[in-house]
Amino acid sequence: MRRSLRARLVFSAVAMIAVVAAVIGAVTTIALHTYLYQQLDNQLADVSFRAAGPGPPGHPRPPGLEKLRFLEVGGQPVGTIGAFAEESDKGTSGRASDRAFASAARSVQQKPADGRPGVGIRPLSSEQSAALASVPRDGRPHTAGVPKLGSYRVTSVHVADGTLLVGLPTDSVDDTISTLVLVEVCVAGAGLLGAGLAGAASVRVALRPLRRMAHTATRVSELPLHSGEVRLRERVPVRDTDPETEVGQVGAALNRMLGHVGSALAARHDSEQRLRRFIADASHELRTPLASIRGYAELSRRQRGDPPPGSGSHAGAGTEYALQRIESEAVRMTGLVEDLLLLARLDAGRPLERRPVDVSALVVDAVSDARVAGPEHVWRLEVPSSPLSVTGDEGRLRQVLANLLANARTHTPPGTTVRARLALDGEQVEVRVVDDGPGIPEGIQERVFERFARGDASRSRNHGSTGLGLAIVAAVVAAHQGDVRVVSRPGRTVFTVRLPASCAGSGSSQAPHSLATPG
Known part of the structure; x- marks a missing residue:
């Protein structure tokens, strides 16, 4: 038969007290029995001596x-x-x-x-x-x-x-011992009864924190934790988390576990929200080129028939334009799908190439390409006299630099100065892209590296951005055991990429190179 913890504790305490009382009573009875019989034997010796000795004078x-x-x-x-x-x-x-x-x-x-x-x-x-x-x-x-x-x-x-x-x-001795045994039994019985009642009360008080913990766990179990946003505010009261007591240690451990569960549920909800946003944004990004392709394809199909009277050669020109637009939207959609595929591979932990890469050459090439793509900006380059190298995938690192410079070009007005700086900081190769544009809104900076993150809620494509460039930068840098961060305010935005250095030149001087000036 299963008993509660309180019943087992009280029973154990009463049983131990009963054993102690029985031992004490037995030892006391035996000692008194021996003592009284020894006195009786001494008295018997005196009587027998007087009986065997000479009579009175x-x-x-x-x-x-x-x-x-x-x-x-x-x-x-x-x-x-x-x-x-x-x-x-x-x-x-x-x-x-x-x-x-x-x-x-x-x-x-x-x-x-x-x-x-x-x-x-x-x-x-x-x-x-x-x-x-x-x-x-x-x-x-x-x-x-x-x-x-x-x-x-x-x-x-x-x-x-x-x-x-x-x-x-021996009647007096036996009566004394019998009286002692009776008193011991009565006192022990009363003591056991009192100990049982006091033990039950004290154990009830001692187990009260455990009952409060059980109530907390019951309330948590009744919460709908399987879906939706869950705010796990249930905690064990502070008075039940004293680390100096065993029950307090259990309460503190339960609170830590509830904190971890709450964090996990919040992370799950955020992940679900990001996934929903990602699906919605991806669907939105793919829907526009697909709609364009479908529209231009329908237009081409209509123009393949007999041209309407008086149309002349304009029908052929319209078909050619439609095919160009279809090709353009297909290229855009292909780039988007390739970016999504790259992010999926990085999320899955696909291994990248590992070989020495000259970062100095990559920075120079990336700034040269950006100058050609954005001649209306002012481009500046600062690299050390000695080349700096890292171990990684050259193609992906080149994409990181291209995305950072394209982000600065796309989201800043013409005439903005963009500076790319390469330096060695301890055992880290540091690449900074600094611009003096309007900056990133403070509410966007925390999620600027998220997928499809944009400063405008309407998903404007005035600059042709898909919102995946900085997400690819963060994923590729993380795959190279590095980190990327951004600090922005009006007039100064700094993107910093840090990668573990593999081989760096001994020189640390920096020589700025002005690759272009405003046109």
Whole structure:
């Protein structure tokens, strides 16, 4: 049968207290039993010594059975029994015969006619005498049961003309021990009852934090965690998270676990939202070129028939233009799909090429290409005198530089100065692209490296951007164990790419090269 933790704790505590009480009671009873019987044996030795010794002064010891008259002498305990066996009546076994104790007697308390207490003797019956006859006469005290009189402590004393047996009742000792046992049982029972009640109350109080934790866990289990935005605010109360106690350690660990679960749920929701945005943006990006292709294809199909009267050669020109637009939109859509495929491969952890790449040459080529693509901008280049190299995929790193410069060209007005700077910072190769354009809005900077991130909510394509360029930069740099960051304010925007250096020249001087001026 399964019991609750509280019941098991209370039962264990009460059981241990019961065992301790039983041990203490047993030891106390045995010690008192030994002590009282030792006192009784000492008293029995004194009585037997007086019975075997000379009589009172002026009263010589009487012979024969008259020796039992010591029972009438004052000072003997009430209920003392005595018996005397003549020497000639001893059998071969060393015991007195039953007839030898026919006149055995015991002292009793009595009240004479005058009302004053006194001592008298009464003869023992044959059964009682037989019980005394069975006691070994070795001079040591023995316990014997005397019929109708109870238990006695009996010892034998050898005298000149026979053997004298003296016995003292054990009723007082047995009653004392019985009373002690009864008191111990009652006290132990009351103590166990009190310990059980107190233990149940204390355990209930001690387990109260666990019950609060269970309630917290129950409330968490009732939350709809499988979908949607989940704000996991349930926590174990602070008073139940004391690290100095075991229960507090459990509460603190539960709070940490709930924090991790809440963070995971928030990350899941953000991932779902990004995925929905990504799907919506990708669908939006693909829908426009597909609609253009479909429209121009329909226009071409219509113009393949007989041209309308008076159209002349304009029909052929329209078909040629439609085919050019179809080709242009197909190229744009192909680029978008290739960018998405690249991001998917990087997300899947596809390995990139690993070989030494001269970053200095890449920066020079990228700035030269940007000058040709954007002659209306001012381009500046700063590279060290010694070449800097990294280990990686040359094609992907070239794409990173091209995307950063294209981003600066696309989102800044003509006449903006764009500076590309290459330097060695410790064991990192640092590439900076700085422009003095209008800057990136503060609300966009946190998600500028996300896919399809744009500064305008309408997804304007005035500049031909798909919103994947900086996402590719972040993914490629991360695949090369580097990092990329942006700091922007009106008049200054800085994109910084840091990559682990593999081989760098010893020179650190920088020589600026002006590749173009405003046209």
